[in-house]
Amino acid sequence: MLIEQILNGLATGSTYALIALGLALVYGILGILHVAHAGVYMVGAYIGIGIYSLTGNIFLAMIASMVFCGFLGVAIERYIYFPLLKFPPYVPLISSIAIFTGMEELIRLIAGPTVQTYSLTLPFPTLKIKGMVISSNLMGIYIITALVFFLLWYFSTQTETGLAMRATSQDMAVASSLGINSQRIIDLSFFISSAIAALAGVLVGIYYNTVSPGMGAVPAYKALALIVVGGLGSVPGAVIASLALGIAETVLIGFAHVPLPRDALAFIAMIVVLMWKPQGLFGRKG
């Protein structure tokens, strides 16, 4: 049963990673703790279920939700964060929390406060190894997440825009002076990270068969702990920390029955990492 727990943990970790990598990307570029990212994720899940129930095509639902949330993320950055950049970091942080609760309330008013079920099977093959079954939804989550990681890796290391993005994240002033349109890069990174968050929302909806207005509350703060563990602003660090946490949560609590609240584990890990390596596992020094 341990292997099954690990496989489930890997799926949970993958969804954490899809949320946390966007947060790390945004932090790397603007230095903002984007709590409202989890609001985008929740909105993405609702748009996904809405379009799926209208059209019956889950891939169309995923893409439409990603595009809409991408623009939503850019709008948040343009109209709220960008004018607040010159203030101390808690100012954009509070604005972000206000956006997050606002989004929760708005969805609660539009879609109703109750949990909605979302039952569908992704068109992926079911895998059977030695009597163990990996359901098609689990396979779908693995394949889609792996695809996103690959595309993101390819984009950021093999294309010129990706290079510009990494340069902006290291030093925005120098990057702009070398002719990089930093406003465009900021927009693009918000678009990408919000679209991936929306995808995570749809996948979580499929995985747990439910969506609810409060579904963003736990990821909102857990993802913050994850990007600290990974090293603030480090996207690979955030991904590795997320996968590790997903597995640790299911194995420690589901398998070993450690008497700890599941959602506090991320913060305990974070405090341990901060004491031992304050820049995070993969953070830059200084």
Place this chain on the structure above:
Amino acid sequence: MSYVITVAIFISIYAIVAYGLNIIVGYAGQISLGHAAFFGIGAYSAALLTTKAGLTFWGALPIVILISAIIGILCGLPSLRVKNDFLAITTIGINFIVEAIFLYIPFFGGALGLGGIPRVVFWGTKLKGGNYLALCLCVLLLVVLINRWFAKRWMGLACIALREDETAASSMGISPMRFKLIAFVMGTAIAGVGGALYAHQMHFIAPSDFGFTVSVMLLSFVVLGGMGTLWGPLLGALILGSLPELARPLANYRMLLYSALLLLMIRFQPQGLLGKNSFLLSIFSRKERGNG
């Protein structure tokens, strides 16, 4: 009328806690998003001391302050090593962990919380309604005076120097850790007093009363009023505390309106209503020039 008094009691309790946060965030410049944890520690220790140990409110109060201060030191020592965003996330973590401890350890009553907390007795009369409000206002006044006293003392000035430029201040011989910790502990002790008042007003407390959202609310009181100003936290608590009550006729739209207003205020008045460049101050300073 009793409804208005109840709302006023809660606003003054939250204002007391916000003044504690003002010392940490406003004067010492150390962001804390876990202040509700210490508010909760105060409330839980007051509840346990009065219900299980049989102490009176007045007997329990010094112990409550001591407990909040000691836990403040224990949490402050490791977390004040990190700065800015790291500190913000660490304090969020402290809040979640403290809430989880209240929720998971049966001694603290679990999800059901602690009940049967007696009323405060003063000279043989049970304080309720207007009398309890008077007690809360007295404590509030005391806390405002402590803020004023702190800002004018050497340690307050040292904290403000650290907030403005830590490198410069420490090269002048100000120990960053020591003064940050002093500010942190004063803040947590004041939060503990607020917690004790809260427990005796509610008679019943549960872990969710001291969750992360409460920390956000407290920080937004301080930031919107004007951090590090004497009247900012009170103004913030008055506006943001009475807003949800005034908006009660809007029923379901209440919280949406609240977040929209919070967003608008932070977006267009990020330094607070009484901070630098505020439109309120610019109106007043036209009238009483040179008094700022």
